[in-house]
Amino acid sequence: MITVLSPGAQLLIEDLGRPGHAAMGLSPSGALDARALRLANRLVGNAPGAAGLELLLGGAELEFAAAAAVAVTGARGPVTLAGTGRAGAARRQEEAANRPLAVPAGGRLRIGPAASGLRYYLAVAGGIEADTLMGSRSADVLSGLGPAPLRAGDVLRTGQAPAASPEPAWVPAAVPPARRIAVRIQPGPRLDWFTPQAWQCLTGRDWTVSPESNRVGVRLLGRPLERAVGGELPSEGMVTGAVQVPPSGLPTVFLADHPVTGGYPVPAVVVPADLPLLAQARPGQQVRFLGQPKTALATA
Structure with a gap:
């Protein structure tokens, strides 16, 4: 279970969307930066289309009830992990983007304000579980279909972590342009x-x-x-x-x-x-x- 302590400006559940249903009035929806979501899923061993979280601008904080492998991609900004060390003392450390992170049970992950880019993507090994609509777990803000925007106190479920090991190291990723x-x-x-x-x-x-x-x-x-x-x-x-x-x-x-x-x-x-x-x-x-x-x- 993952508890949303703070959702930031906007925190949504998104996968790769539901293309092909325009005749039914459904937009494709899905992660706006699909490249970043695919990378995050690759880093934790998920299938490319597993549902993750899309965070606008930053400011989100999540608490993990159990140990998990996660990855943050997309926008660039501070990512801080707070947990408990071997001696039981609380510890905080800055984490890099675009690589798998091991979050301990009870750990809190905070994603700070984006210095470049606009949207972060967070993948968790096993993917985020939510009700599906036309095969997708994506939120659609225009129609209001799909999972509702997340709020403080919401609890998320994750799927079974994949057998495949996460990527062992940092993976090169596009840096969001800061100018034109x-x-x-x-x-x-x-x-x-x-x-x-x-x-x-x-x-x-x-x-x-x-x-x-x-x-x-x-x-x-x-x-x-x-x-x-x-x-x-x-x-x-x-x-x-x-x-x-x-x-x-x-x-x-x-x-x-x-x-x-x-x-x-x-x-x-x-x-x-x-x-x-x-x-x-x-x-x-x-x-x-x-x-x-x-x-x-x-x-x-």
């Missing part, structure tokens, strides 16, 4: 709804991550994109990574908890491999889009 984030985009289905200069405007300058960003999408601030076609679209399907532009002209990049349909035009889509970068983008951070317009792709 560069992500690749491809032309979207409604690029022609914007002026011929829109693609250059989209890729030729930096955008700023808005504080209003969340698991639904990363809202961007900057000079608005100009439309060439008036009116609005009938609702159409949306994918993770879609760059949707509302009447304000300011783009929003849809993340895992996005609505499955939308009526605003999508001039571009982020390459899936670069979505973990946006999952770790902090408010005020700069984002630069990289890519070629449709005309350039057609003549290449």
